[in-house]
Amino acid sequence: MVERVVIVGGSHAAVAVADDLRKHGFGGSITLLSEETTLPYQRPPLSKAYMSGEMSLERLKLRPEDWYRDQKIDAHLSTRVIGIDRQAKEVVTEDDARFGYDALVLATGAHARPLPAEIGGRLGNVHTMRDLPDADALMAKMADGKRLIVIGGGYIGLEAAAEASKKGMAVTVVEAAPRILQRVACRETADAFRALHEGHGVSVLENTQIARIAGNADGAAAAVELDDGTSLPCDLVVVGIGIVPNAALAEGAGLDVAVGISIDDRARTSDPAIFACGDCAIFPFNHMPTRLESVQNAHDQAGIVAANIMGHDKAYDPHPWFWSDQYDMKLQIAGFNRGYDRVVVRPGKREGSVSHFYFAGETFLAVDCLNDAATYAMSRKILADGKALTPDMVADETFDLRAFAK
Numbered sequence: 001m002v003e004r005v006v007i008v009g010g011s012h013a014a015v016a017v018a019d020d021l022r023k024h025g026f027g028g029s030i031t032l033l034s035e036e037t038t039l040p041y042q043r044p045p046l047s048k049a050y051m052s053g054e055m056s057l058e059r060l061k062l063r064p065e066d067w068y069r070d071q072k073i074d075a076h077l078s079t080r081v082i083g084i085d086r087q088a089k090e091v092v093t094e095d096d097a098r099f100g101y102d103a104l105v106l107a108t109g110a111h112a113r114p115l116p117a118e119i120g121g122r123l124g125n126v127h128t129m130r131d132l133p134d135a136d137a138l139m140a141k142m143a144d145g146k147r148l149i150v151i152g153g154g155y156i157g158l159e160a161a162a163e164a165s166k167k168g169m170a171v172t173v174v175e176a177a178p179r180i181l182q183r184v185a186c187r188e189t190a191d192a193f194r195a196l197h198e199g200h201g202v203s204v205l206e207n208t209q210i211a212r213i214a215g216n217a218d219g220a221a222a223a224v225e226l227d228d229g230t231s232l233p234c235d236l237v238v239v240g241i242g243i244v245p246n247a248a249l250a251e252g253a254g255l256d257v258a259v260g261i262s263i264d265d266r267a268r269t270s271d272p273a274i275f276a277c278g279d280c281a282i283f284p285f286n287h288m289p290t291r292l293e294s295v296q297n298a299h300d301q302a303g304i305v306a307a308n309i310m311g312h313d314k315a316y317d318p319h320p321w322f323w324s325d326q327y328d329m330k331l332q333i334a335g336f337n338r339g340y341d342r343v344v345v346r347p348g349k350r351e352g353s354v355s356h357f358y359f360a361g362e363t364f365l366a367v368d369c370l371n372d373a374a375t376y377a378m379s380r381k382i383l384a385d386g387k388a389l390t391p392d393m394v395a396d397e398t399f400d401l402r403a404f405a406k
């Protein structure tokens with residue numbers, strides 16, 4: 001019988017677990033322990049609308065303060081959990097406070113992968129982008145005419161590049177892989193984003209390794225040196241080279257950890273009283289250990305945690321989706337493109353809109369929709385319904401996708 005739920009974390013997954021528990025009618029205590037100083041907020045706008053100044057801090061928050069009181073969620077901010085006593089079923093905080101649980105949820109997320117200190121990763125003006133203080137610190141230094149170098153051409157790096165470019169900065173993106181978005185998207189999508197950035201004056205250097213960041217006398221970044229000897233002077237550096245799941249707490253407690261906290265399809269860790277969800281968790285998806293870094297996954301997996309705490313024995317069957325906003329381009333992704341071997345390009349109905357469909361053989365896996373919301377909505381439905389969309393159908397521009405999706 002679960003009467004006390006403790007949730008470690010203070011973001012999308014943590015709040016969604018608390019919310020879903022109450023929606024399921026859970027009447028016991030819910031304690032949320034977050035190391036952050038701010039009430040839980042949305043992370044995606046940090047490199048989009050919040051960074052451009054279009055979204056206020058109030059709107060960024062996932063729930064207003066009243067909500068925690070009304071829902072009887074005991075939220076402790078500035079509270080870092082440093083240990084789990086599995087025998088006593090208690091978590092221990094940095095201040096040596098103890099919170100007892102019947103069910104514990106680890107929603108500890110991830111942190112930005114830093115550039116090693118030996119190559120200048122700790123110099124002043126070298127920033128990563130993961131949380132609100134990161135965004136605020138970066139925004140305070142973004143100014144017209146300054147030179148920004150973004151290391152890493154993934155979504156977060158490219159979003160930061162777009163926001164900086166909109167503010168009038170001279171931006172260079174340096175990507176070590178043969179192309180930007182190499183890990184997450186097809187060549188066609190990367191080509192579209194490269195052209196978009198170059199069209200806004202951003203310089204995109206692919207297949208380019210950095211040697212180090214050189215500092216000035218004040219200990220701030222002054223130039224990014226490439227391994228071919230080129231030196232790129234800069235005022236600001238953003239490092240966007242991926243994330244590292246926060247799994248140390250689980251590891252310290254002797255739970256199974258791979259590249260993330262290992263859970264089963266019920267979101268249970270190797271201790272049946274402890275669940276994990278969101279960016280920190282690695283779970284079986286199509287028979288492969290998988291970690292998804294998205295709001296969709298944080299929310300939907302949190303729903304599975306809440307259902308299983310309530311004894312519903314529900315398995316996670318993810319239907320991934322994701323988005324990115326850069327300049328006036330809205331990318332919407334449905335599905336998961338792992339294992340694709342071909343991409344079919346299909347223009348959308350609106351001018352300039354296009355979608356890139358991923359297939360493994362004849363099996364439809366995923367789609368990147370560029371300013372093509374209609375195709376995105378239809379594709380999500382096709383994927384959810386498991387309909388057999390083929391490459392030939394997509395390649396035929398007269399094929400009625402809408403009718404097929406219905």
Ligand SMILES: Cc1cc2nc3c(=O)[nH]c(=O)nc-3n(C[C@H](O)[C@H](O)[C@H](O)COP(=O)(O)OP(=O)(O)OC[C@H]3O[C@@H](n4cnc5c(N)ncnc54)[C@H](O)[C@@H]3O)c2cc1C
Pocket residue numbers: 008009010011012013014033034035036043044045046047079080081082107108109110111129130131156246249277278279280292293294295296298321322323324325
């Ligand atoms: C700049 C940016 C842009 C993004 N854009 C998109 C997007 O467009 N679309 C999309 O789908 N996803 C996007 N993401 C990813 C998305 O935000 C994450 O997938 C999501 O935040 C994961 O939620 P989470 O709750 O699992 O983890 P996190 O958001 O990482 O939250 C983990 C929380 O746990 C806290 N915590 C960790 N350890 C402890 C501890 N020991 N004690 C107490 N508290 C602890 C952390 O401080 C944090 O508050 C973006 C992320 C970033 C950073």
